[in-house]
Amino acid sequence: MSTESEPPKVQEEVDSSSQSISKKAAKKEAAKKAKEERRKEAEAAASAASALSIEEEGPLANNYGDVPLQELQSVNDPQTGKWSEAVSGREWTEVGALNGSLKDQEVLIRGRVHTTRPVGNKLAFVVVRERVSTVQCLATVKPDSVSKEMVRFVRSLSNESIVDVIGVVSVPDVEIKGATQQVEVQIKKLYCVSRAAKTPITIEDASRSEAEIEKASKEGVQLPRVNQDTRLNNRVIDIRTLANQGIFRIQSQVGNIFRQFLLSENFVEIHTPKLIAGSSEGGSAVFRLDYKGQSACLAQSPQLHKQMSICGDFGRVFETGPVFRAEDSYTHRHLCEFTGLDVEMEIKKHYSEVMDIVDCLFVTIFDSLNNVCKKELEAVAKQYPFEPLKYKPKTLRLTFEEGVQMLKDAGVEIDPLGDLNTESERKLGQLVLEKYGTEFYILHRYPLAVRPFYTMPCHDNSLYSNSFDVFIREDVIYLRGVNKSGYVTGMNSLPIVEGEEIISGAQRIHIPEFLAERAQACGIDVKTISTYIDSFRYGAPPHGGFGVGLERVVMLFCGLNNIRKTSLYPRDPLRIAP
Amino acid sequence: MSTESEPPKVQEEVDSSSQSISKKAAKKEAAKKAKEERRKEAEAAASAASALSIEEEGPLANNYGDVPLQELQSVNDPQTGKWSEAVSGREWTEVGALNGSLKDQEVLIRGRVHTTRPVGNKLAFVVVRERVSTVQCLATVKPDSVSKEMVRFVRSLSNESIVDVIGVVSVPDVEIKGATQQVEVQIKKLYCVSRAAKTPITIEDASRSEAEIEKASKEGVQLPRVNQDTRLNNRVIDIRTLANQGIFRIQSQVGNIFRQFLLSENFVEIHTPKLIAGSSEGGSAVFRLDYKGQSACLAQSPQLHKQMSICGDFGRVFETGPVFRAEDSYTHRHLCEFTGLDVEMEIKKHYSEVMDIVDCLFVTIFDSLNNVCKKELEAVAKQYPFEPLKYKPKTLRLTFEEGVQMLKDAGVEIDPLGDLNTESERKLGQLVLEKYGTEFYILHRYPLAVRPFYTMPCHDNSLYSNSFDVFIREDVIYLRGVNKSGYVTGMNSLPIVEGEEIISGAQRIHIPEFLAERAQACGIDVKTISTYIDSFRYGAPPHGGFGVGLERVVMLFCGLNNIRKTSLYPRDPLRIAP
Structure with missing residues (x-):
């Protein structure tokens, strides 16, 4: 026990007892008393523990x-x-x-009371839920096992309580509509492991699809709709x-396949x-703090360190970790903290080597989700219906110039050396879907001026750069947010986002003199990024990389409308x- | 290009030209000029790029x-x-x-110039290093491929420069001592991909073992020793x-096996x-910051959220992520930021279910390292010699009381309801090694008073708790640091460490009333942890978990003496x- 929680009176007693007691003796005495207190506390805890137990009377109790x-x-x-x-x-x-294969067998299950339904005095249904599965259980009075009191006990269980059920599996002739499992459990024993208080939101309300609410509404019934904030305030439910x-x-599977x-x-x-x-210097998008007397901030990306x-000489690296953005964005796709999936790798010849990794990586992730997460995708689609993502085994790559031309052919004129705005991104996504039948593609060779200063220019035309964005469902995967002018956060940090996020992957400039020159040309004080530039002075291989927001990948793959739905x-x- | 980096004069010109120009037109004009600027910048970048290229003259140039x-x-x-x-x-x-299987074949390799050694005017050796491997390459004047100028070029290469070498593999009769690969490459072509400036520390010095330094010292030669701070200041080298x-x-493999x-x-x-x-309220060990006008801090563990x-209802969860500790600890085993490996799981019957996971998990990790990372372990041991960790296929478990008895039998008296200090931990580790032949074991049933308030007391004696520590090499795996009195950081946070870190895994109290009671008994203001306590009100399964510091696992497995060696x-x- 640390000194903070010692009862003050112990100290007082020692102080007042005698001036002749040495400090050491006083300390020893205090320690002894504290130990006694500790023992008392623990005993009190034990008695509290037993007070919580509930005993029932009855012959089959x-x-x-x-x-x-x-x-x-x-x-x-x-x-x-008895339990x-x-x-x-x-x-x-x-x-x-x-x-059905467990028919007539006795099983023990643990789950939550999803719903209870009494039928007269002698019968009660209870649907037990464990994660994404539910099963109907049935308590009916039987002289040798189930008493009237037991049925009353089952009926009294509050929703969300956790129960252990021992019962025999039976297979009814009719379809069971209120549960995922097509068997029933004839209850022989039932114990409540944890009692739930009345929940501020019900699972039934929180699970309802928009379609169900609208359908009921047309029939004149107003079903409750649980809004996003209420959900988040009661996230544990x-x-x-x-x-x-x-x-x-x-989400867990995306991270797993990414790494594997x-x-x-x-x-x-x-x-x-x-x-x-x-x-x-970092602008408003940085969280600042005091670090042992030094000014510090939270990393907006692992760019510098990767x-x-x-x-x-790590050759090829990746990281999954939190990324912090202090932006004042109140949109459906911005968070102040999200999980970044970051990649950086040596390039032997060409930045297409980085796009090759992006291509295979995402196709592998998508394939795996469709194969391994069927049940999970169905669970999501039941409440939030969506069409499966359309993608090709080999990902379509278009140059920025080709994209601009496609837009032009469709009557949309944009600055050929500017950035795409959200509207033209969406339009291009539609055109690509119509022409190539894919909702997942890479746009590369972006205009140099719209990329951060450390992006490698193209060899044949330095108005363009060895960079790319990845699009999914007409939207862009949240990645590194980098603004055009390359804001910097200080000596040990790097350009960061202000404003609209874009996807970005690119070959980086690995030559320190050229990097300094480009920084200067973009209006950045080279002194503030000396750590970054110095990293390249002792031999640096050509390299490139990219980053992705985990929450955004899940959101877009599942066609969800809000990033808050994919952040825990x-x-x-x-x-x-x- | 964002407005911040537009040249100010553009704005001025527009302002002074005419009052009749609308704001919109001015904006358009500014955008046009900015675009022009952008183009100029990009062109400047391109010319800079070509200026960096170096051309050599000569017949075999x-x-x-x-x-x-x-x-x-x-x-x-x-x-x-030409490249x-x-x-x-x-x-x-x-x-x-x-x-040797590549004998007489022409290969292309990329690596760093590890060392160069001229022999007369017509011959130069260059050892090329790629990650953990080195190979000796040889440039010797040949009329059809290698000119004198080329040999001079090879000799002039600075260490750590990155080169592409095309050459023919040969197998010399004698052992090659200065390289890991037992072949030579007869250079036909060699290009420098990236020139390195003179490095502040050399790889040779930074790779030297203490034994080598001491041996040389005995022979009267003082070899440079690169200290830890110099290393960290030049981490990229x-x-x-x-x-x-x-x-x-x-380290990468530990994380991989942990998750798999x-x-x-x-x-x-x-x-x-x-x-x-x-x-x-959180004490000195918390990093604080302003979060959009609210006071906030960095998580010291994912305890609350896991x-x-x-x-x-996630059943079983894990997380790998950064953990922040603002402690003023200057020891060999404390960091202000490290990677936490955290686990939490439902318990069906007994907290030994959590220990079963710890047991299998670590044995799997250790086995995997010994099998998969042989070359890496050798590389570490060459500079920092260590004995392989002694562990059993089934991990030894001792109760705290058994541990106390072992110490007592060895003449070491400690408080049977207090915590182990570092000295008694070490002593117990020695006794366990002697008696059981293992350096990895679990000590469980710790005194309740030395664990955080949310630890579940034992059913049969509430002076003890359903908790455990994991020991490795007489040290403790850095885990959750939790102090005895259970410091708290506020409404949404949880007890945190102050002082000596301990390992801790445990069954948690899942009953809100009991939790509040225990918090109070430990002197914690229940109001400050209401979010935590409320999480358990709507049905909570019995559960437990543990956490481990990734850097510490690697440090202890490899017998290293400083946690800074295992943090990138x-x-x-x-x-x-x-």
Whole structure:
């Protein structure tokens, strides 16, 4: 126990007892008393624990009840409780694994009370939910196992409580509409592991699709719609919906395939610091803090450090980690903190080597999601319907000039050396879909002027650059946000975003003198980025890379309308909790 | 181009020309001028690019030289340069793949000039290094390919420059001592891709072991020793040493196996926010910042959010991500930012389920490192010799009481309800090694009073808790740092460390009333942790988890003496760069 939590009176007693007690003795005495206190506290905790247990009376009382805390603390020692005895030697079966092949077998399942429905005094239905699966369970009075009191107990269970059910699997003749599993469990024993208080939002309301609400509305019924903020305020309940269970398992799979693919291509995973030295030049999009008396900020991308790692002979590197943006953006696709998937690699001959990685990487991710996450994608689509992403085994690549020409042919005139705005990006996406039948493509050879200063110009025309953007569903995958003028955050940091994010991958300039020259030409004080430029002085291989926002990939693949749906605990300018 | 970098004079001209020009027209005019500027900038960049190219004269001049930037921008278009022509249609062979089976074959390799050695006017040796491999190359004057000028060019190459070498593989009769590969490359062509400036530290000095320095010293030769700070100040050079190349590939593998093992056990990867609401209660170990006008801090662990995810029905979750500690610790094993490997999972019956995961997970990681990273471990051991870690296929588990008894039997008396200090931890590690022959073991059933308030007490004796620490090499794996009194950082955060880090894994209290009671007993204001407590109100499964510091695992597995050796760009109270 640290000194902070010692009861002050202990100290006082020692102080007043005698002047002859040395400081050391006083300290010893205090420690002894503190130890006594500690013992008392722990004993109080133990008695509180047993006070929470609930005992029921009745002849078949052993078959149901609330599990006392003491049993949940350990079931391995000599079994003293009815739950401990009931589950002893048994394995839990996952609700999702319940099917006809288990007919007439006794199973033990754990899940939440999704709904309960009483039928008269002697019967109660309870739908038990575990992650994305639900099963209908049935408690009916039977002289040898189920008492009237037990049925009453089952009916009294609050939704979202967690229960252990032991019962026999049966296969009804008719389809079960209210559950995913097409079997029933005839309850023999049921114990409540955790009681739920009344939830501020219900899973039923939070799981409803827009279509259901509209359909009911046409029939004159107003069903509740849970808005985004209410969901996020009650995230611990909201993420229990089937759609959310699906979304975050899909997100986990994207991260997994991202890494597995890159590891198989000889990339090394690195972890770069998020705390970066730097002061006030960085513009408004930087979170600043005091670092032991030095001014510091949170990294807006691992750009500097991943390039340093290439100069440090790692050859090919990747990182998945948080990226911080203090922008005042209140759109459906901006977050103040998101998960960046970043890649940097040596180039032997041409920046198309980087596009080759992007191409294979994303096709592998998409293929894998469609194969491995079928159930999860269905769960998402049930609440938020979407068409599967159209993409090709070999990703379409267009040059920026070709894109401009396609727009021109369709009557859209844009600055051939400017950037695409959201509107022309969308239009181009439509044209590409019509002409090539894909919603996923790469646009490369962007005008140099719209890319950050460290982008390598093209060899044949320095108005263009060895860079690319990746488009998905007429939108752009959130990547590195880099503004055109190349804002910098200080000595150890790099150009950052202000304004509209763009995707960007590119070959970087690896020659320090040329880099300094380009920085200067873009109006950047070279002194503020000396660490960055110096990294290239001791031999730097030609290299390039790209970055992607994990939440954005999941959002666009699933055709969702808000980035907050794919961030577990999102952060935006108005939200820093929970 | 954003407005910030537009030349101010454009704006002035527009302002002074006429009052009749509307704002819109002025804006258009400014945009036009800015575009013009952009074009000029890009053209300047292009001319700068070509100015960097170096041309050499001579009859066999095509066989060597510096590769001009323009060629490095693209080699795919009609080949105009000598390097482009030379590498056209060729694939690079990795230096590590060069062996006798390639005898008499022509290869193309890319690597750094590790060392050069002239022999007379007509011969030069150059050792080329690629990551952890080196090969000796030989340029000797030959009338049809290698000119005297070319040999001079080779000799003039600065160390750490990056070169492309085309040559024929030969197998010398004698052992090659100065390179890892036992073949030579007879140079036919050699191009310098990137010139290195003189490095502030040399790879040779940075790669030297303590033993070599001492041996030389005994022979009266004082070899340079590169200290830790100099290394970190020049990290981009320092990480090129074989030992460092090994360390960070081992680190990458630890992260990979950590995730692969957990995914195979049905865990879901999550990403929790590092920006946390909270103000000043958190003690000195918290980095604070302003978040859009709200006070916020950087997460010291994902404890709150990983437990929320369990309450949100994810079942089993893990995260790898940065963890921030603002402690003023200047020891060999503290960092202000490190990579946390965090796990949380539902418990069905007993906290030993969590220890089962720890056990299998680490044995899998250790086995994998020994199998997959042999070359990397050798590279580390060459500079920093260490004994392989002693561990068992099934990890030893001792209760805290058993540990105390072992110490007592060895004459070391400690408080049976207090914590182990570093000295007693080390002593116990020695005793365990002697008795059980393992350097990796789990100590569990810690006294409740030395664990954070949210730790589940034991069912049979609430002076103890369902918790554990994991020991490796008489040290403790850096994990969650949690102090005894359970400091808190605010509404949305959780108890954090002050002082000595300990390992901790445990079953957590999942009953809100009991949790509040324990918090109070530990002197914590329950109001400040209401978000945390409320997470458990809507049904919470019994659960537990643990966390590990990635850098610490690598450090202890490789027996290294400083955590800064296993952090790519370490952050400590005195260091926030590079």
